[in-house]
Amino acid sequence: MTKSFRVLILAFLSVGVFACGGGGDSGGGGGADDTTPVSFSGSVQPIFTTNCVSCHSPGGTGAVLDLRSTLSYANLVGQPSAVTGTPPSGTLVVAGDHASSVLYQRITGDGLAAGEDIMPQGLPQLSDTDKDTIETWIDQGAANN
Ligand code: HEC
Known part of the structure; x- marks a missing residue:
């Protein structure tokens, strides 16, 4: 085996490692690659559960929209906003x-009507990765997957 061939193999190996590492900890969905299918249950709902459900569940200030895991999909897709700005x-x-x-x-502030707060209300915004995950999931057809 020539030295240059070994170098080539090493180069391929490191590309492979980089490609796997690039997915980050998002659970296999979302991320920078818009062609990878984003799973609602695997990637989108965990964002709601971590950042939103504390208010968006019965008794919370955002109870108007229940984002708990068994309810969020039916409450979101094709549903009218309950808040009229x-x-x-x-x-x-x-x-x-x-x-x-x-x-x-609501999660980006783009196109929000006056008086409508950016979400999560009063807290730091979602990471760009989380925003991208939700954006890609919607653009891929908002499947219940
Ligand atoms: C601290 C409490 C709180 C948190 C956390 C929070 N929200 Fe809200 N949310 C509210 C309140 C209160 C309203 C209604 C008042 C308003 O319109 O601003 C609301 C309204 C909304 C609406 C509009 C509902 C409608 O019917 O038009 C959406 C969508 C929304 N939130 C999404 C989210 C998402 C997604 C997250 C997590 C990333 C989140 N919220 C986190 C309190 C919260």
Whole structure:
């Protein structure tokens, strides 16, 4: 085996390691690659459970929208916003169109009506990775997967 061939193999190996490491700890979904299917139950719901359910469940200040794991999907996809700002907020998740989805508007601030707070309310914003995961899931058709 020539020396240059060994170098080539090493180069391939390190590319492989880098590609695997690049997925981060997001549980296999989301991330930078928009073609990798994002799992609602595996990648999106954990974001809600960690950052949102404390308010978005019965008794919480955001109880108007229950984001607990067995309920969130049915409460979001194709559902009208319960909060009417000016203009009225619209649909919480429009499958295939993150920009028109109130959920996405709430976590980024893009297109929010006056008086509507960015989420999570009063707390630091979600990481860019989490925002990307939700954006990609919506654009891939908001499947219950
Ligand atoms: C500290 C409490 C709190 C946390 C944490 C929180 N929210 Fe909210 N959320 C609220 C309140 C209160 C409202 C309603 C008032 C308003 O319109 O701003 C609301 C409204 C919303 C709405 C609009 C509902 C509708 O019917 O139009 C969405 C969507 C939303 N939150 C998503 C989230 C998401 C996603 C997270 C986690 C990333 C989150 N919230 C975290 C308190 C919270």
